[in-house]
Amino acid sequence: MSGLLRLVPDEPEPAHDLAVAPGRTRSRPRWAADPLDELAEELGAVCAAAVHPDEIAAVLEADGLTGEQIAERYGRKDAFELAAELYARVPRSHPEPAPSPDPWRVRPGQFLLRSLVFTLPGFGYALGSPLMGGGRDRFGLPAGTGALVASALVAWAWNQALAHRAYVRLAAGGRPAAGRCLGVGAPLGALLATGAALALPAPAGALAFACGQLLYLAAATVLLVLGRERLLLLALLPVAAGGAAALVTPPPPALGAALLLASAGGALLAAGYEIARTRREEAQPAAAPSPRPVTSLPYGLFGLGCGVLTTVAALGDVLAGHRGGAGGPAVLALTLSMGAAEWLLYRCRSMARSALAASTTHARLLLRAARVLTLCVAGYLAALTVLTLAAGALWPGTPQPDAVRLPALLALGAVLWSGLLLQAYGIAWTPALLCLGAAGAETTALALRTTAPATGQLVVCTGAAAALLAVATALLGRITTHR
Template identity: 80%
Template sequence: MSGLLRLLPDEPEPAHDLALAPAPARHRPRWATDPIDELAGELAAVCAAAVHPDEIAAVLEADGLTGEQIAERYGRADAFDLAAELFARVPRGHPEPEPAPDPWKVKPGQFLLRSLVFTLPGFGYALGSPLLAGGQDRFGLPAGTGALIASALVAWAWNQALAHRAYLRLAAGGRGAAARCLGVGAPLGALLATGAAAALPAPPGALAFAAGQVLYLAAATSLLVLGRERLLLLALLPTATGGVVVLLTEPPPVVGVVLLLATAGGALFAAGYEIARARRAEAPQAGPGTLPLGASVPYGLFGLGCGVLTTIAALGDVLVRHPGGAGGPVVLALTLSMGVAEWLLYRCRGLALAALAASTSTGGLLLRVGRVLTLCVAGYLAALAALTLGVSALWPGDPTPSGPRLTALLALGAVLWTGLLLQAYGFGWLPALLCLGAAGAETAALALRISAPATDQLVICTGAAAGLLAAATVLLGRITTHR
């Protein structure tokens, strides 16, 4: 025993073994001489973010630490033993991931430009009024108004479906595929819409105006799909200039016709040039040919329903000889609001993605999506109300819309915006059927003269908007919707 006691002081004292190391002096904290604590400080970020010690062990091995080095420096058997010690010493502190960039963030100026190209064609009706000077129909409207409406509805429906089809081809096969689709579909749609106008009685001037209208709409659809809004705005400059002149004075009829021809011809030339250039730039691809034609049908039906609802909002009072007059300001305010509507569609998609990232349960996602929808719909309706009041104040001879009439217009706006939102997420049939149903119900109510057109619109569009908003909340509350 005495021999053993004499040998103990001569045994080497391993400094790396905490169990055999001498206790540190009281004035020096333990961590200052502990190599594992030093290592924990160096790997603090890794250790705090780890969810299992094996993640730390992998980092240690990646740094080249061998078992011998670990035993010598830190007094642990291997990397897994040392990793477990580090995992126990460093508290968990999982960092929040960096916020992902919003893929739907866009500049508002782009949609201001689109608002202009949606609105400026309205001056064409003022410039083309001499072409419609062929008497009046039984409703007191210019002769040929029915032909104009029929051609516009057919063109509206066809171009909505065509735009969807072209966008699908653009995504699947590039600009060349979209241009080939537009090169065939746009002329065919213009032919069908012109035929719809010719099928109704109308003076030659009205038929000529209808033909120019559908040709312009076909060209404008092509340019918008190909992203050439600025070219379209340039083509609209003659009509915009004539509209300003009309507001100030009454130009000779020939001036208005020439300006309209300049706009229609410029739009057709620009569309033809862009389609030809896109087709030459990209070779044909097989992918777009496999896309089903039926996928675009609901988008065309939605366009038809929107056209009927807008027409009734504009002319319903005239058709039933109800006090209120033509709703020119209604149509102008709706077209002006389309830029705001598109911008809010992008914002809604971006905010919905942020809601998905912030949600930890399906119930939480549903609540956040509901708030996003409420905010965006309220923003659009506020813009539409402001535009309607502003346009009515400037519109000659048209009184400020009454409360029921304005509320009915806002209900229509809610239907249009929510339907467009669902279509943006790929849900085409639901908004198409609800919008067509609302259009059919308003048409029937108008024919039966159940009540004032504004009252019919308020009741029917409020019901349709409620259904669309409920469907949008449920669909956007699903995680799979945002893939």
């Protein structure tokens, strides 16, 4: 029987067996549960996330555990010894922080709306063609085309710079600050562009059409910066209806002029109303000093370069004495693709942000950034190809782009998209200078007639696009870019 009793593990030893020598730490009986396990479970999250035992010791001391309590409860001499054992017992586990909201995740619908407001003004040229009926110039273009193009280029450059300036003021001082900037800058830009139109010979009808176009561009800049695309779309409905009807039968000249006036006047009224609304809003304190106006200069130069490149794509064949070019569908496809371009800019920034979170080395980040950039550029060029082929099929009397014109247009699209991407990251001078250089090279080749316009566009824009994409890849591959 005595032998059987010795096999029972829960039977305590006699009291005299628990005695310890004076000055030594009392150890817990073998049959008692170790309270260190309970403490490790209680502080599991702290111990798992600690990178050094001292972090756990700091928590123990913050909880009020004294050396005497630690020796009595856990049989350890101090907080550091206890923390070291807890650190050894609990496996390391560093949970990833909760994902922060992605500021670049947007819905495609709003960019479809912007595609419409970029494209519908093109119907105005069909309705305004009777106003250009003052004969032909030496290139076979309607008289006044030079004045129309020159004023449009000035307005394009000015409004690009003005939009950047207004967006900066919007971020720094809210809508009242942006409204003040637009209220001064938009009329001034229209005045300067009107002067460019008057500097070249043109019949009265062409000048009237040019002035209407300039006023519309100024009003559209105001509405787009203030986020009022729907108002702009409503103002464009008369021109859209007239343009759709013109595809079936040309409307009477008087009706076409009335529809043009209705759209331009509606846009001007809407812009004036929105500027007045911003002045009634409460002004916000400036978050930061507003930068000097010269900081918007490269954005205007980029707009000028893009305008020249687009003009050469549209009129290069005619200016070079060729016929049967696909300039009209090319410009229509470019304007239609701007909505997709803007959406892909947002997607690129969102995907680049995700690439940064998934990368552990600089080389991996650079590789992922190059992959993101390739996907976004390929997506935009695919959309531009579809739109170009569709526009060529709908444009009367125009052949489909051939094996040179289509790649040339895609190269131009890559220049525009990559330049806008760099601007979105605050890199302004590089795309401005490259686009101006490409525009100058194409214009010189066209003037000297050293090559066909489409071939020159293909060579020049391919080189410019490659340079811009190389800069963009290096930019997205830097960690500081995404902060």
